[in-house]
Amino acid sequence: MVTSHSAAAARSQRAASRRRGPVLEHAILEATLEQLSTVGWSGLTMEGVAVGAQTGKAAVYRRWPSKEDLVVEALRSALPTMDEVPDHGSVREDLYQLCRRVREAMYSKPGFALRSVIHECDSETSERFQGLILSGVIEPSQRLLCEVVKRGVERGDVRADAPGELVFDVIPAMMMYRSKVCGSEWTDGEIAEMVDLVMVPLLRP
């Protein structure tokens, strides 16, 4: 007797066989993000991802040997990229636009998933995801922040001795803290306030 389960598996296998490598990989990574947002890290299984991507479990394991590898790759590939911040003529405006980018990354689907994964998984696994937050969100935004501040020094609206590691940490620290502790959603108004009341006084000559 063909059960509905094995019928579904057979359909999945047929669907998988029709797709090329990168297309199938994309479907698996999409299904992983989908699972993360519905059942979370604890509920996510390789089998569930395979079903979601309409493929077999072996097709998933062949590419990613563990759940952790799979989730890291799904998150990394989906995080918004942080490219240049155009020169808006003042450090105030440049910082405002930059913070909006950081907010976009924080509140993107993979951004949410990444934070919830860190809360759910044990501390050893969590380290790998913290590394991903660092390389995928924090370092790119720090790099942009550094550019914006150095541009301000050249322009003359930032004092020359302002740039430094601790100063570059203020924006990500505030954004993480107030979203966690105060439940802030970082509206445009709150971003402008942070720039005007904290960053501009801190940086000005």
Added chain:
Amino acid sequence: MVTSHSAAAARSQRAASRRRGPVLEHAILEATLEQLSTVGWSGLTMEGVAVGAQTGKAAVYRRWPSKEDLVVEALRSALPTMDEVPDHGSVREDLYQLCRRVREAMYSKPGFALRSVIHECDSETSERFQGLILSGVIEPSQRLLCEVVKRGVERGDVRADAPGELVFDVIPAMMMYRSKVCGSEWTDGEIAEMVDLVMVPLLRP
């Protein structure tokens, strides 16, 4: 036949009967912290706490109807209190001493236990413990910070328009962020750097 288990229980009951309310309560709360630091939130049981406090399970349940109530009380009662910050003559020195207090609370036994509990328990329970971080650590340190900054305005080493909610968030945000993301342990040197490179430039007239 008297088993060793019931003999131990009988001894516990006798020990409990010799102790007055507050003394017994203190023993139960101490045993709770001890359990948290050894077996964590998931491993902690009312029975384990009762054994640790050499009392009966009923004595624990009579005072705290759930594990959650018990743990909240144990953490609350053990967190270091944040009293006044004496006037050290400058906002720089006042802030430095205040940050050392915050660090002490963060890295105290109940401070560590509180953070690990938040990571271990489910999100509904976790909210209650986040409330405890807010009322037991963050709000008291914000209150002191506010006093220190207002004292600086009166003294003249802080500009009058500096005090504000966002400015008061900078120190707790930086302390949380850098301990979580950069693994900083906030040595005295790092605290001094934060005060000199971030807070003093941000607050100065």
